[in-house]
Amino acid sequence: MNISLWFDNEEFRLGLNRMEENKFQVKLKDRTFNLSVEFVNDHEILLNVDGRIHNAIVCSNTTSHTVFMNGRSFKLEKKSASQILGGIGEKQVRKDVKTSMPGRIVDILTREGENVEEGQAVLILEAMKMQNEIKSPRAGILTHLKFKPGDLVDTGVLLFTVE
Amino acid sequence: MNISLWFDNEEFRLGLNRMEENKFQVKLKDRTFNLSVEFVNDHEILLNVDGRIHNAIVCSNTTSHTVFMNGRSFKLEKKSASQILGGIGEKQVRKDVKTSMPGRIVDILTREGENVEEGQAVLILEAMKMQNEIKSPRAGILTHLKFKPGDLVDTGVLLFTVE
Amino acid sequence: METFPFKKVLIANRGEIAVRVIRACREMGIIPVAVFSDADKKALHVRLAEEAYPLGASSPSESYLNIEKILNIAKKCRAEALHPGYGFLAENPELVKHCEKEGIHFIGPSSRVVKIMGKKTASRAAMLNAGIPIVPGTIEPLLDEKELVYQAEKIGFPVLLKATSGGGGKGLRLVNRKSELISSLKLVRSEAMSSFNDESVYMEKYIEEPHHIEIQILADHFGRVIHLGERECSIQRRYQKVLEETPSPFLDEDTRQKMGQIAVRAAQSVEYRNAGTVEFVVDKNKNFYFLEMNTRLQVEHPVTEMVTGIDLVKCQIEIAAGLPLRCSQEEVRPRGSSLQCRIHAEDPDLDFMPSPGEIIHLRPPSGGLGIRNDTGIYEGFIVPLEYDPLLSKLISWGETREEAILRMLRALSEYQIYGIKTTIPFFKRILHHPKFFKGDYNTHFIADLEKEMDMNGKQDTQIAILAAGVKTYVDNRSEMKQSRRKLSQWKLRGRSDGFSNRF
């Protein structure tokens, strides 16, 4: 079985062969790995790669796997970003800034339509008792800033755009 | 809603009223309890009984609930033993001894057809590296002993009967 | 098992510290009573308490900061004493006053002392009077922008702007030049208002290459005060403590003793009682200056417990009950070395953005000698957005500092908190850093570290891809099985339908 996974916009092609119930041979780039695999439960996997032990939690949905390992998480897309965008692969000419957490807008430091520098603070978002400055990811014109101080925002909400 | 549960062959009748999403009033014997109930997951329940906190795990199947609490387990039958036996409720005149764990028969100390005393060792079962003497639960005649030393036995298997 | 003066103690807090106090109560035969907000209905501190009562809505002001609600519960359940933990109302003189009025023992000092030490300006003035060295700066809060500029130029840049009621690294700004003064003041005032409901701000000289070192003290009702050694708290990120250790690899024995004696004198000068902490800033020449006194338990108290063997929460409760101190200064004999990592729900790869949410998988480290994990979470718990991001405190002890560090690294390597982002990988970076290992650091350590490339975790990518690959394989196979099952069900139904058609 051949599959492709994308990590950080890079494609990784895997060739998987099941040798025994719990043994796989996997080709990844130029290397071949011999894996023993034990599923502790649906999502908890104990991998033995040529004798070396790795504990991984793999949470999957239709578009991606999130692998938790050694205190970190790795998001592996089942399709590339360009496939997700419908194969257009257009260059992004504007930059949306979205919330990565729910929170409360404490202050707006820059107005819509103004020029901003890269790294310039645009607004202050409070969550878990900390105030975080949300900065512009690039130089440009600030647009789509529709909030006012005191507004509550959810995860993944568009805060503003820099065009 | 009225239900009955059996514990140690005693019937407990409960009258349950749901007052709010997470609040119940439960009548049990002469007492009325006001419960706040939080389900941590399907089987993990946090009960607040008049301010007192109890953590319970309730694993259910079609015939019983097993409640784990404070290091112990309580098996509550949904039907009484006599109901389970088809309502006959006959007095047990013989006593079956079954395994409560898988193991290996090490030695047979008494032969079929012999008289045994209450507490007399009938056979030795080894499990988890310990040898356990399996004793007769009552005085009588030993029957249905079909094993020989070296046999492996599973959980719930009839070891012998004392009639 | 003698009965203790208190039968019941209400814990006016949440999270790991509420759990910590509940455990101490249980070990003393005291009934621990928890309170909880809506977001905390299933929180660990509720589950481990013996009694628990709701506070209502999740926002702090309607729950853990609501003095009236908390005192009503205390009266209703007949708690003889109240433990405030840290944060929330722990240094609120109003709560203490109300307790004093209602005859509930507040596990802490008198309202008078809480009030003096709660205002940084008042405490600086008090210490100045008692002959304790303080950091150069304003004694009174800044009046206006004019005074701001005047004082800054008088003291000399860089200066620190500090909220008078501040603490825990909130309401604090370093200002390097005049042009940043006014915007910084606004920011500090706003944060101070929202965190402490008090927008007054004062100014301190900024000490270069500073160490942040504090002394733990214990003081009883009989005027006896002892100190339990220091905690090195210089590993800070944006003025928030990240990792603490004892003993400090920077201090010498002479300075340590002097600081201990000064801390005792500071406590005596205000007739302090309770566990308490005197914080100092220490410059590169080991000159030390009083910064503030915390009139409560510190987040980092466990490292002192690990080396002294003394349970500080139990001591607090005993002191509040009017018992004399357990031991004398001579009987305090620290052994070995201890570290604490504050594991936060924050994403170290994304500028430490808060990361609330459900913990889908939790395997805390345990076992072996010298590992302790003070936690407020469990698998399945949803870390609320409303409160601070501290998930757990991982503490290690070793015969030597090296052993404590290596033990901590071992424990971190076992620690699995998945579903949300945590600072565990960041601690591995700190502990692996040669400068940290040598004990050669000051409060700039983290800022310098963040400039370095983080190469950790890169080597795991390949294994993660292999794991996801195998998962895809297995998922596909079980999907195939399912479709096959569906197919056969469909066939079966088709057949039974066929039957029914015949009749």
Add this chain to the structure above:
Amino acid sequence: METFPFKKVLIANRGEIAVRVIRACREMGIIPVAVFSDADKKALHVRLAEEAYPLGASSPSESYLNIEKILNIAKKCRAEALHPGYGFLAENPELVKHCEKEGIHFIGPSSRVVKIMGKKTASRAAMLNAGIPIVPGTIEPLLDEKELVYQAEKIGFPVLLKATSGGGGKGLRLVNRKSELISSLKLVRSEAMSSFNDESVYMEKYIEEPHHIEIQILADHFGRVIHLGERECSIQRRYQKVLEETPSPFLDEDTRQKMGQIAVRAAQSVEYRNAGTVEFVVDKNKNFYFLEMNTRLQVEHPVTEMVTGIDLVKCQIEIAAGLPLRCSQEEVRPRGSSLQCRIHAEDPDLDFMPSPGEIIHLRPPSGGLGIRNDTGIYEGFIVPLEYDPLLSKLISWGETREEAILRMLRALSEYQIYGIKTTIPFFKRILHHPKFFKGDYNTHFIADLEKEMDMNGKQDTQIAILAAGVKTYVDNRSEMKQSRRKLSQWKLRGRSDGFSNRF
């Protein structure tokens, strides 16, 4: 971080002790290598190791007792040293000989010493020669039933029959009268054969109201031997240790010192090296007699670690690598009190029948000062039938014995291991018992306790019924919802069928 003489250590064991050794290796920068049987493919010691290799079938003889398989793996993965844990091959002189031949460092004493101490009769003879007091009894194994009867009558009843190669409470029988002698001998021989592959048995005088107290020693390659105080192991059930503590509430300082010195002399007399334990039986007048020497780590080693701060596993590895002892006798300064509960997969309400199976829910206690949990399990793990029933060792430390007991009770009250039966409720009974609390007990304590009614847990029945009642209510409601959903699906299908009929 200097590099250690060993880069890789193979751990020839499983369960909590394999996990314990893995952790020590990681803290020393050594690569821990696990081995595992089929039943242990997903065991915790495999998951925490850095490398792991299969041994094959689950039966001990084909896996953890198989010297050839284990040594082949050690050679293949290039482990420089082998840690045997306790049990299995830990006291097998054949393994040690093979290691010596292959140039693999055995983390333990020489094969000569293992052999002497492995046979109880040989060790008694050696100690007799060295002038160490031993329990009256036979020096040689019993030849036949005739000698059995002769010796028993000579020594006087009651007597103990003991397997020459015995240990861990296996192969041991108390005989009170002549009529029981022959059947007891058969039973001991059978157990000895199956557990140790050696059916020889000897006899000892049974000491009345005995205490079982042991001394921990450390001995290096340079002839230096120190002792680390005692462990009181009198809380036994059928000759198996159940709960251990240090210091012993029974010993006085004078006897403690004498026993320590005798233990050191015993070790020196055989040129011992490694951590080791000299076990004594102590009568009610505090006369003590050598029982046996264990040439390995003990299950109960953690209580000594808790009071001394010394990591015994690291010491073992250092000694095996040829390093001198970390500290001198004077530097060993025990502090406070420590207890250990051996949590077994056994049903205390059903005569301690083994209870293997799946752990469906696990919440170990953690946090607070002085709690340690050395465990070999996790949620979802299936406890195998093939190996011993030890799930975890819960260890507490306190400034005083009372504090250690109350802490243990607190931790036990938090500990949830569900799905299988465990001995947790039994430990609550022990610790709550006034005689235990006073420290007034000997090896008969458990047998006496089992005669008393167990009233614990009765008061929980009512709450359990309430919980099950609520669960029934909620289950019914969700079933109703499901049937409603099914009904509506049926309706929908009916309608779509209707549609298709039209076409």
